[in-house]
Amino acid sequence: MYNEAQKHKRVNAMKIGFRTIKTAVGVSISVLLAQMLQLEYYSSAGILTLLCIQKSRKQSVHAVVSRMFACLAGLAASTVLFQLMGYHPYAFLVYLLLFIPLCVRLRIQEGIASSSVIVMHVYMHRAADFAFFANELFVIAIGLGVALLVNWYMPSIDKELYRCKEEVDRLISAILHEIALYLKEGITLWDGKELLLLGDVLQQAKRLVLLDMENNGFRKSNSYEQNFERKRKQYEILERMLPAISLINAKIDQGIRIGDFVEQLSLHLQNRDCKDEFSEVLRGIREYHKKLPLPESRSEFENRANLYAVANELERFVDTM
Known part of the structure; x- marks a missing residue:
């Protein structure tokens, strides 16, 4: 009886839920689309999708909106700050000390992790130009948009x-x-x-x-x-x-x-x-x-x-x- 209970527990632990399937499909679609468009940092679109898959449509919409504003704010703030302070590791300290309280005040703190992905791109690119901004906007749009579309289908309960x-x-x-x-x-x-x-x-x-x-x-x-x-x-x-x-x-x-x-x-x-x-x-x-x-x-x-x-x-x- 004990062995059967342990086996049943292992089977449940290995069971793949519908949300897991949606996450895997959504991430794959995001990376595929971004790669087909030959975007730089195309894998980040999959990361954004991964962070936005939620339990319900309402939660998904809230997650996408908060992460979108956080990503755009992070893109703008980090560009200005790095241009002023230089592309140095200590600039992250100043950025995070200023940006995290701002996100909390604007109630978009869920997007801090997502926006950090974009900020890393700014730091690695080390330049502010139109082509880079266009690339990042496409990455954000694909990552968040695919998450919203994939998460719109919810199985009946x-x-x-x-x-x-x-x-x-x-x-x-x-x-x-x-x-x-x-x-x-x-x-x-x-x-x-x-x-x-x-x-x-x-x-x-x-x-x-x-x-x-x-x-x-x-x-x-x-x-x-x-x-x-x-x-x-x-x-x-x-x-x-x-x-x-x-x-x-x-x-x-x-x-x-x-x-x-x-x-x-x-x-x-x-x-x-x-x-x-x-x-x-x-x-x-x-x-x-x-x-x-x-x-x-x-x-x-x-x-x-x-x-x-x-x-x-x-x-x-x-x-x-």
């Missing part, structure tokens, strides 16, 4: 979003089932792992929704965002509910009734048409509890109080369906 949605529903149903079992039987061997997993899956879903929105706007992400927001609220309600449930230390009729309700809730969680029916059943349970005689012991009083708190949370849970 609908399957991942749907899997997250299914897993979230499964975990919530499992948690509700365990709660119902405890209320009806008074005992449980549940270790609570589903609650921890639910938090992790909701975090993953949030990242996927954000990524999908950056790629497609609100084309379909809005519905996923609303769904996972409802599930996030249900998760928070379950977290608040569990401490009160854990304090119920006796099997009583009220608990059994609420347990039956929670069991039905777990079975029909995805059916939002049952929302009104669930609300009506819960109101019926509350009315039944109001008609019961006063508790005869402190233990019974505490159990009823905790059940009352659970019923309050269940009302909020049903409202989020």
Whole structure:
């Protein structure tokens, strides 16, 4: 079993992702185009493309814009500075001390590495002439332009979003089932792992929704965002509910009734048409509890109080369906 796990881990480590493929293709196209145009420092176009491949279209556009301004600013600033101070290594010290704070202030600090590639060309060329500037502009245009075009295609993550949605529903149903079992039987061997997993899956879903929105706007992400927001609220309600449930230390009729309700809730969680029916059943349970005689012991009083708190949370849970 250990060997199989290690083998599976190595296979995952060697798996080539779509972003890796896009990076390889983009860099190759950039170098090819720059070389075909017989540009000097043509390999730098590939470096610029490499630095601009991002996770989403929005991030890609931001990366290209910030790097474009940084490259142009670096080209101009380094040319002036090297002409004034000479083409000496210490000129880099002055340049970086001035240029890095400027990029940070202009919020284009992501482009510092990219612009440094162009600055190195200025230093090696050791002259300011039109042909050199034209060459650098072509290198920048090819490197950033290819990155933007290649990164514009983003694979659909609908399957991942749907899997997250299914897993979230499964975990919530499992948690509700365990709660119902405890209320009806008074005992449980549940270790609570589903609650921890639910938090992790909701975090993953949030990242996927954000990524999908950056790629497609609100084309379909809005519905996923609303769904996972409802599930996030249900998760928070379950977290608040569990401490009160854990304090119920006796099997009583009220608990059994609420347990039956929670069991039905777990079975029909995805059916939002049952929302009104669930609300009506819960109101019926509350009315039944109001008609019961006063508790005869402190233990019974505490159990009823905790059940009352659970019923309050269940009302909020049903409202989020």
